[in-house]
Amino acid sequence: MSQIYDRVALIGLGLIASSIFWASKRNDNSLHITGFSRSEKTRNIARNIGLCDEVADSLEDAVKDADLVILCVPVGAMEQVMLKIAPFLKAGATISDVGSVKRAVINAIEPHLPTDVKFVPAHPLAGTEHSGPESGFASLFDNRWCLLTDHKSADKTAKNKVKNFWKGLGANVEFMDADHHDLVLAVTSHAPHLIAYTMVGVADDLGKVTDSEVIKYSAAGFRDFTRIAASDPIMWRDVFLSNKEATIEILGRFTEELFDLQRAIRTGNGEKLLDYFTHTRSVRREIIEAGQDTDAPNFGRNFDSELD
Amino acid sequence: MSQIYDRVALIGLGLIASSIFWASKRNDNSLHITGFSRSEKTRNIARNIGLCDEVADSLEDAVKDADLVILCVPVGAMEQVMLKIAPFLKAGATISDVGSVKRAVINAIEPHLPTDVKFVPAHPLAGTEHSGPESGFASLFDNRWCLLTDHKSADKTAKNKVKNFWKGLGANVEFMDADHHDLVLAVTSHAPHLIAYTMVGVADDLGKVTDSEVIKYSAAGFRDFTRIAASDPIMWRDVFLSNKEATIEILGRFTEELFDLQRAIRTGNGEKLLDYFTHTRSVRREIIEAGQDTDAPNFGRNFDSELD
Numbered sequence: 001m002s003q004i005y006d007r008v009a010l011i012g013l014g015l016i017a018s019s020i021f022w023a024s025k026r027n028d029n030s031l032h033i034t035g036f037s038r039s040e041k042t043r044n045i046a047r048n049i050g051l052c053d054e055v056a057d058s059l060e061d062a063v064k065d066a067d068l069v070i071l072c073v074p075v076g077a078m079e080q081v082m083l084k085i086a087p088f089l090k091a092g093a094t095i096s097d098v099g100s101v102k103r104a105v106i107n108a109i110e111p112h113l114p115t116d117v118k119f120v121p122a123h124p125l126a127g128t129e130h131s132g133p134e135s136g137f138a139s140l141f142d143n144r145w146c147l148l149t150d151h152k153s154a155d156k157t158a159k160n161k162v163k164n165f166w167k168g169l170g171a172n173v174e175f176m177d178a179d180h181h182d183l184v185l186a187v188t189s190h191a192p193h194l195i196a197y198t199m200v201g202v203a204d205d206l207g208k209v210t211d212s213e214v215i216k217y218s219a220a221g222f223r224d225f226t227r228i229a230a231s232d233p234i235m236w237r238d239v240f241l242s243n244k245e246a247t248i249e250i251l252g253r254f255t256e257e258l259f260d261l262q263r264a265i266r267t268g269n270g271e272k273l274l275d276y277f278t279h280t281r282s283v284r285r286e287i288i289e290a291g292q293d294t295d296a297p298n299f300g301r302n303f304d305s306e307l308d
Numbered sequence: 309m310s311q312i313y314d315r316v317a318l319i320g321l322g323l324i325a326s327s328i329f330w331a332s333k334r335n336d337n338s339l340h341i342t343g344f345s346r347s348e349k350t351r352n353i354a355r356n357i358g359l360c361d362e363v364a365d366s367l368e369d370a371v372k373d374a375d376l377v378i379l380c381v382p383v384g385a386m387e388q389v390m391l392k393i394a395p396f397l398k399a400g401a402t403i404s405d406v407g408s409v410k411r412a413v414i415n416a417i418e419p420h421l422p423t424d425v426k427f428v429p430a431h432p433l434a435g436t437e438h439s440g441p442e443s444g445f446a447s448l449f450d451n452r453w454c455l456l457t458d459h460k461s462a463d464k465t466a467k468n469k470v471k472n473f474w475k476g477l478g479a480n481v482e483f484m485d486a487d488h489h490d491l492v493l494a495v496t497s498h499a500p501h502l503i504a505y506t507m508v509g510v511a512d513d514l515g516k517v518t519d520s521e522v523i524k525y526s527a528a529g530f531r532d533f534t535r536i537a538a539s540d541p542i543m544w545r546d547v548f549l550s551n552k553e554a555t556i557e558i559l560g561r562f563t564e565e566l567f568d569l570q571r572a573i574r575t576g577n578g579e580k581l582l583d584y585f586t587h588t589r590s591v592r593r594e595i596i597e598a599g600q601d602t603d604a605p606n607f608g609r610n611f612d613s614e615l616d
Contacts (some may be wrong), residue, residue: 086365189528220497230592232414233585297436
């Protein structure tokens with residue numbers, strides 16, 4: 001395959017950017033990748049672990065020769081970064097991002113886009129509960145989805161190149177309308193994250209049950225919530241603030257349904273509970289059949305050896 | 309170690325009973341274990357896969373020679389089973405159970421307990437989303453907690469023997485008051501399960517987002533909920549109906565807190581969200597340090613090979 005880009009710049013060096021670098025090197029070692037983080041500490045870590053072919057000390061140096069610039073910063077920081085890099089972007093370059101919300105990112109980037117620069121918003125649906133420059137790995141995007149949103153300033157060539165770039169990282173790529181993306185993600189990601197954060201907060205805050213009891217007996221279901229609730233706090237603050245309407249809509253539906261099940265418990269309506277639980281079990285089956293999770297019990301957790 | 313019991317009977321042959329059998333055989337092959345299920349199909353499967361040294365066709369045959377009888381049936385079926393086996397229990401035998409709720413099980417068993425039989429309620433905090441006689445495995449209880457509840461009809465010898473039996477299966481054992489157990493489990497298990505069931509139900513029920521979108525893009529957090537919401541429906545119906553008060557109390561606290569965070573989103577209170585999420589992240593760290601979960605990203609999920 002002929003090379004899609006000669007030079008790529010990654011702005012922000014966390015879990016996603018570092019995984020893009022390692023996945024890209026696995027795919028095509030000749031692509032030149034420059035990284036930038038506003039934190040000197042992060043830049044030094046990146047240099048020490050060989051993250052990026054070059055780590056730039058300024059945004060200007062990072063982006064000026066890049067054919068593709070990927071903004072890997074929290075959603076709330078996108079506009080500020082875009083304002084700073086706009087004067088230095090190369091004519092014909094493409095801007096992309098990895099934000100978990102798309103309408104807000106489009107609103108942040110588009111007004112500042114130089115006329116000779118294309119914009120192709122992207123969101124790889126992949127991550128772990130870890131964050132920072134050392135948390136990335138080459139296989140993070142393998143067989144995961146990367147959603148690109150159709151956008152007026154993106155021409156077909158630019159969109160195809162970003163699409164092929166993500167395919168090269170191992171991802172499956174689809175295009176989706178930005179507002180629909182934000183609603184779908186509110187269901188599959190944003191609402192579940194807020195719910196997990198809430199449940200972990202409640203457990204930690206109960207007077208009658210001690211913290212140490214919650215920790216000790218977490219294996220009964222709660223520990224799965226704590227993994228989700230361990231995700232990067234700044235990233236998630238920005239996700240909720242920039243996808244307010246859809247998140248609140250889904251949470252409203254959730255509360256309505258929770259009250260309904262709570263009422264079934266209170267009134268002893270076992271039939272309703274059994275029907276509901278039987279149905280939700282089938283959703284799990286579909287997810288496994290779609291290749292989106294493992295069928296191994298407990299996600300195939302295997303960690304007893306660490307404890308011996 | 310001298311043998312604790314000569315003969316054990318397992319009533320009900322699902323995930324927990326089958327794991328007790330395999331863990332027990334791993335520990336001490338000379339212990340004789342008889343199994344019983346009211347389903348002929350389950351009994352035949354058990355015979356085919358070598359589950360139990362002997363599979364009895366009646367409750368009487370299953371329990372009459374047993375030194376320890378463990379009730380491994382849903383909480384709602386405990387009283388009925390106890391009524392049926394009470395006339396056949398051997399003098400000096402011990403009854404135990406594996407129910408996820410303790411007060412309701414004590415209320416179901418105690419009134420029917422023959423005077424020469426001891427009762428030691430137990431709850432192993434271990435399981436997977438799979439169920440049935442074929443889902444058990446020997447390491448299920450390794451380094452997991454088994455909670456025994458203090459109970460007036462249990463003498464010290466009977467309690468110590470049940471404790472040592474569970475240690476032999478790989479578990480760590482603690483004693484806890486029944487009502488406190490039910491509250492702790494409402495936090496670490498029952499409320500999280502109901503919340504997961506609810507979120508999966510909502511996602512499956514939305515007009516604007518298709519089922520196939522929910523399935524395809526589940527990796528963004530939702531799939532963790534679907535694993536919990538795939539647990540045995542009958543078992544969970546009975547858990548909620550028999551631990552009503554504690555579950556509803558925790559759900560009340562949860563909803564209150566969820567509304568508070570929802571309000572922070574609506575009003576754009578980023579500081580509150582950031583503080584909250586930073587704190588919940590630290591809970592995860594404590595769980596990993598306590599040896600209750602793996603630190604591997606995404607639980608160490610490794611399933612791409614299945615998809616190739």
